[in-house]
Amino acid sequence: MAAMSTDVIATKTCDCNTNRSLDITTPRNVHLSAFYKRSFAYYTVKLRMPVILTNLIDNLVRNKKQIIERFGEGTQEELKQIIGEISQFKYEVQTNKPLKLLIEDKLLGTSPPDVKIYNEYIQKQETLEGHATHFHTIWLLTECYMYRRIWQSFQTKYCLKNFDPFENQKQQSFASSLPLIEKMGEYLIRLLDHEAEKTEFIQLLKLNLWGNKCDLSLSLGKVGDDNSLFDTEVMNPFILCDESEKIWNLMISESSSEIIDIVFDNAGYEVFTDLCLADYIITCKMAKLVRLYVKAIPWFISDVMKHDFFWMLDQLKNSSNENLKKIGHRWADHISNKKWTIHISDFWTLPFDYTHMPKVDPDLYKQLAQAKAVFFKGDLNYRKLFGELNWDPTTPVDQGLQNFNPTNLCIMRTIKADIVCGIRKGIAEELSAKDEKWMEKGEYGLIQFSNKIVSID
Ligand SMILES: O=P(O)(O)OC[C@H]1O[C@](O)(CO)[C@@H](O)[C@@H]1O
Numbered sequence: 001m002a003a004m005s006t007d008v009i010a011t012k013t014c015d016c017n018t019n020r021s022l023d024i025t026t027p028r029n030v031h032l033s034a035f036y037k038r039s040f041a042y043y044t045v046k047l048r049m050p051v052i053l054t055n056l057i058d059n060l061v062r063n064k065k066q067i068i069e070r071f072g073e074g075t076q077e078e079l080k081q082i083i084g085e086i087s088q089f090k091y092e093v094q095t096n097k098p099l100k101l102l103i104e105d106k107l108l109g110t111s112p113p114d115v116k117i118y119n120e121y122i123q124k125q126e127t128l129e130g131h132a133t134h135f136h137t138i139w140l141l142t143e144c145y146m147y148r149r150i151w152q153s154f155q156t157k158y159c160l161k162n163f164d165p166f167e168n169q170k171q172q173s174f175a176s177s178l179p180l181i182e183k184m185g186e187y188l189i190r191l192l193d194h195e196a197e198k199t200e201f202i203q204l205l206k207l208n209l210w211g212n213k214c215d216l217s218l219s220l221g222k223v224g225d226d227n228s229l230f231d232t233e234v235m236n237p238f239i240l241c242d243e244s245e246k247i248w249n250l251m252i253s254e255s256s257s258e259i260i261d262i263v264f265d266n267a268g269y270e271v272f273t274d275l276c277l278a279d280y281i282i283t284c285k286m287a288k289l290v291r292l293y294v295k296a297i298p299w300f301i302s303d304v305m306k307h308d309f310f311w312m313l314d315q316l317k318n319s320s321n322e323n324l325k326k327i328g329h330r331w332a333d334h335i336s337n338k339k340w341t342i343h344i345s346d347f348w349t350l351p352f353d354y355t356h357m358p359k360v361d362p363d364l365y366k367q368l369a370q371a372k373a374v375f376f377k378g379d380l381n382y383r384k385l386f387g388e389l390n391w392d393p394t395t396p397v398d399q400g401l402q403n404f405n406p407t408n409l410c411i412m413r414t415i416k417a418d419i420v421c422g423i424r425k426g427i428a429e430e431l432s433a434k435d436e437k438w439m440e441k442g443e444y445g446l447i448q449f450s451n452k453i454v455s456i457d
């Protein structure tokens with residue numbers, strides 16, 4: 001399928017002034033690219049990505065002493081190298097250089113398996129489009145590549161090879177969201193002492209949706225605890241497509257599968273709401289197993305890695321708040337008795353939209369197909385689900401998924417990028433007239449569902 005979208009971009013004239021009522025820069029059904037001067041992709045590459053790199057360097061300089069204490073004397077020299085490499089990378093982005101191939105350690109042959117995949121994809125863009133520079137290639141590739149290049153700077157060192165440069169920000173976002181987390185914890189405890197109930201489940205889905213507003217790559221590392229996340233009544237008008245009832249009907253229906261998959265997005269408050277949903281699903285016997293998918297490398301600043309998950313569990317188990325302490329022990333039990341399992345796959349941190357999964361990682365596609373439903377959280381997952389293509393927002397969800405249908409999909413996303421499918425005619429025009437940047441601030445949400453199944457044997 002990706003060929004179709006690449007073909008389309010290949011034949012498209014780079015007309016930056018296409019006057020579309022919704023999106024005046026990127027023509028329909030072509031990849032989002034920073035090439036279009038007034039697209040959000042352009043703003044991200046031009047402004048946001050350099051700020052993320054600058055903040056990263058500042059963080060390393062500011063925390064140098066703690067890092068050296070934690071990882072040993074040899075770290076001092078490595079930090080200097082890393083800061084130099086990231087500064088050089090920032091220069092490459094700002095001056096629109098070609099994406100450099102990742103370092104393949106041909107001698108020792110020990111480079112991570114994703115290096116070859118990234119490099120082949122970058123070279124493919126070169127041949128297809130005659131370029132793969134930071135402003136002039138698929139936005140998804142540029143942005144994923146940035147986080148993979150950051151990781152390369154650490155992964156190729158000795159002392160800091162497993163250092164997560166975003167760890168302290170993810171931990172701070174948990175700490176600053178504690179008032180909300182305590183509120184959510186109290187709500188969960190109340191829910192768990194009785195049978196599943198439709199209104200409560202739908203309320204839980206909405207709390208889970210709004211948890212996605214807390215992503216550090218959009219807020220550029222600034223964290224605020226926003227009480228409105230909890231006022232679902234107040235927030236309802238901001239849900240532009242609400243298929244929560246269809247999700248409820250699926251969750252209480254008989255099924256040959258007893259598995260629910262959750263593809264995590266952000267650490268902190270968001271993952272706490274994900275686990276509240278996972279606990280409800282197990283406790284109310286909607287499934288016997290919930291599989292939790294984390295990222296393999298530090299990703300988009302706030303995305304959950306395995307160490308973030310277990311760090312949060314420790315915080316909860318040792319919390320002075322009785323509800324959180326109880327929840328922490330419950331969740332540790334779910335892990336030890338294998339009602340919850342943690343899964344890591346390189347695929348989630350490759351630059352591909354999900355139409356590539358059947359070819360690139362068929363085993364993962366087949367694993368997802370075992371589940372009764374897969375919950376996909378957040379904006380980056382949404383961009384990958386819908387091919388990073390600039391769809392007309394009224395495009396039906398099943399058309400936008402382009403046959404990425406391993407099983408029933410429950411898509412929970414606050415809108416932070418200019419790509420939307422499945423909303424009613426007229427909504428996008430109405431919101432665009434109020435604020436042309438309505439798709440970029442995480443103010444609106446989608447709870448979308450697909451029960452189309454496309455299996456691969
Ligand atoms: O954590 P989330 O919800 O995936 O948001 C990350 C997304 O938000 C943005 O930072 C802004 O759209 C994108 O660059 C990225 O796709």
Ligand SMILES: [Mn+2]
Pocket residue numbers: 215265266300302303378380
């Ligand atoms: Mn994220």
